[in-house]
Amino acid sequence: MININKNNLKKILYKMMLIRETDLQISKRYSEDKMRCPTHLSVGQECVPSVIGTFTTKKDLCVGSHRSHAHYLGKGGSLKKFISELYGKLTGCSKGRGGSMHLTDLSVGFVGSTAIVSNTIPVGVGLSLTSNILKKKQTVIIYLGDASVEEGVFFESLNFAIVKKIPVIFVCENNFYSVYSPLSVRQPPNRKIYKMVRGFNIKSFKANGNMFKDVVQTFLKAKKFVEEKKMPIFLEFQTYRWYEHCGPNIDDHLNYRNKKELLYWKKNDPVNILQDFLIKKKLISTNSISIMKNLILRKIDSAFKYAERSPFPKNKDLFKYLYK
Ligand SMILES: Cc1ncc(C[n+]2csc(CCOP(=O)(O)OP(=O)(O)O)c2C)c(N)n1
Ligand SMILES: [Mg+2]
Numbered sequence: 416m417i418n419i420n421k422n423n424l425k426k427i428l429y430k431m432m433l434i435r436e437t438d439l440q441i442s443k444r445y446s447e448d449k450m451r452c453p454t455h456l457s458v459g460q461e462c463v464p465s466v467i468g469t470f471t472t473k474k475d476l477c478v479g480s481h482r483s484h485a486h487y488l489g490k491g492g493s494l495k496k497f498i499s500e501l502y503g504k505l506t507g508c509s510k511g512r513g514g515s516m517h518l519t520d521l522s523v524g525f526v527g528s529t530a531i532v533s534n535t536i537p538v539g540v541g542l543s544l545t546s547n548i549l550k551k552k553q554t555v556i557i558y559l560g561d562a563s564v565e566e567g568v569f570f571e572s573l574n575f576a577i578v579k580k581i582p583v584i585f586v587c588e589n590n591f592y593s594v595y596s597p598l599s600v601r602q603p604p605n606r607k608i609y610k611m612v613r614g615f616n617i618k619s620f621k622a623n624g625n626m627f628k629d630v631v632q633t634f635l636k637a638k639k640f641v642e643e644k645k646m647p648i649f650l651e652f653q654t655y656r657w658y659e660h661c662g663p664n665i666d667d668h669l670n671y672r673n674k675k676e677l678l679y680w681k682k683n684d685p686v687n688i689l690q691d692f693l694i695k696k697k698l699i700s701t702n703s704i705s706i707m708k709n710l711i712l713r714k715i716d717s718a719f720k721y722a723e724r725s726p727f728p729k730n731k732d733l734f735k736y737l738y739k
Contacts, residue, residue, distance in 0.1 A: 419631050421698050423469055427627055428693065429707065430465035431686050434485045436711050437494065438658075441484075441501065444719065445663035450501040452514025457485035459625075459657035462685035463588055464489030466630040467556060470638065471524075476542050477556035478535035479528035481516045482588075482656075486558050491523045494718040504725035510736055511728045533559065533566035536585075540572045543583035547645065554638055555583045562593035564608055565601060573615050573649075582641035584634075585612075585649040588624060594660045595671040609651040617649050624652030625685040627692075655680035 438456040445454065457464070460482075468489030471477070479486035487497060492508060500507030501515050508520040516530040526542060529535055539557030546553045563569050564587065576583055587608060591598050602608075609621040618640060622629040630652060637648045657680075659666035667677060693699040728735075 417632050417635060419628070423631075424627070424689070424693060424698065426469045427462075427465045427631075428686075428689050428699070428704075429711075430468055430489050431461040431689060432708060433494070433711050433714075434461045434465065434488050435686055436708065437488060437497075437715055438484055440712075440715050440719070442658065442663040449723070450515070451503055452501060452516070453661050454484075454501065454515040454663065455482040455661050456656070456658045456663070457482060459680065459684070460588060460590060460654045461485055461489075462627055462630050462689075463586065463624045463652045463654065464558075466627060466634055467586065470631070470634060471554055471556070473523045474552075475554040475556070476524045476526050476539075476546070477558065478526050478539040478542070479518065479558045480532070480535065480560055480563070481528070481530045481661075482560065483518055483528035483558065484515065486528065487518045487520065487523075487525050490525045492518070492520050492525055493523075494714060495721045496520065498715075498718040499722040499725050502722040502725070503727060504722055505728045506721070506725040512736070533563045533568050536563065536566075536569055536572045537575075540576050540581055540583055543576075543581045543647075544579060547580075547582055554641065556586055557583060558586050558588065560593070561587060561589040561591065561598060561608060562601065563587070564611070565593075570615075573612060573617060573647075576647040577615050577617055580645055581647055582645045583647045584637050584641055585617075585647065587649065587651045589651050589653050590656050591653075592656070592660070592672070595669070597671075607651075609649065612649045617647055619649040619651065621651040621653070623683075624654035625680070625683045625688060627685065627689045654685075655683075657681065 434457055438458045441454055464485040477490055496508035500509050503511045505511050509517050519527040536557055543555035609619040612619050620633050622633040633650055637650055640648050690704055
């Protein structure tokens with residue numbers, strides 16, 4: 416077991432709490448109708464992006480999906496630019512043109528997220544190919560959901576990455592659902608995603624995506640592997656979303672997920688797991704955690720205020736950044 420230093424653990428906790436509280440505020444404020452884009456909240460799935468963000472730098476690159484709030488904030492994305500983007504404002508990370516599903520911010524190495532499932536996978540492979548040819552010391556991460564592995568482009572990208580020895584890290588966040596459909600109605604019975612990809616001769620690991628220790632250990636192992644072997648790797652992290660697939664609400668009343676399953680994952684709340692561990696080890700006090708939370712809430716509030724007073728893009732500038 417690797418030893419994770421205290422500062423990194425606190426960084427991970429801060430990122431997790433920032434992502435959690437931001438999404439909760441989005442959920443709370445969404446009915447004001449000022450965020451005019453669909454949102455896919457990351458509540459429950461904070462651990463993986465927080466760990467990856469902690470152990471990568473702004474020079475490392477990543478691409479995300481429709482559910483990328485956590486990916487962007489985890490990577491060190493600006494909260495003000497993020498909320499402004501949801502408000503469609505010029506100060507947004509995508510200059511107000513993208514909304515929640517189209518985040519991009521090269522200043523922190525967040526190349527982009529898109530609404531089309533699997534769309535960014537070949538882009539990530541291409542980024543890593545380029546980076547490798549130019550001999551850049553840069554980790555490239557592709558976030559994908561469990562439904563992404565049902566798309567043809569996923570297999571083409573995986574195949575290409577193996578054949579061309581492209582040192583990219585595929586990070587599959589398996590939350591067991593695609594909208595309302597569980598894995599059992601979409602993929603072969605009992606087939607494990609991380610085992611299926613081994614048919615391509617890609618190295619792969621599976622870990623509990625809510626348990627910071629497992630995520631840190633697995634990610635650092637993968638990072639070392641791609642750096643040393645110059646080959647791709649595939650990671651499957653099992654996790655769970657607490658809110659509806661798309662939107663600000665809880666949809667438990669629809670009963671597409673069984674109550675036992677929901678309860679199990681809520682009990683395994685990634686934020687609580689890390690907080691409890693740090694408190695038990697006397698690395699943080701409950702008081703410092705509440706101070707941290709208040710600080711985060713103030714930061715979120717000022718990001719919302721910033722977004723509200725920011726200007727919308729002008730109609731005449733609609734196509735301004737398209738071909739740059
Ligand atoms: C190519 C394509 N097919 C279908 C959709 C509709 N769609 C949007 S999100 C989503 C679910 C994706 O599930 P998963 O990849 O597991 O990510 P999660 O939402 O669970 O985070 C679907 C089917 C889409 N956007 N793009
Ligand atoms: Mg899913």
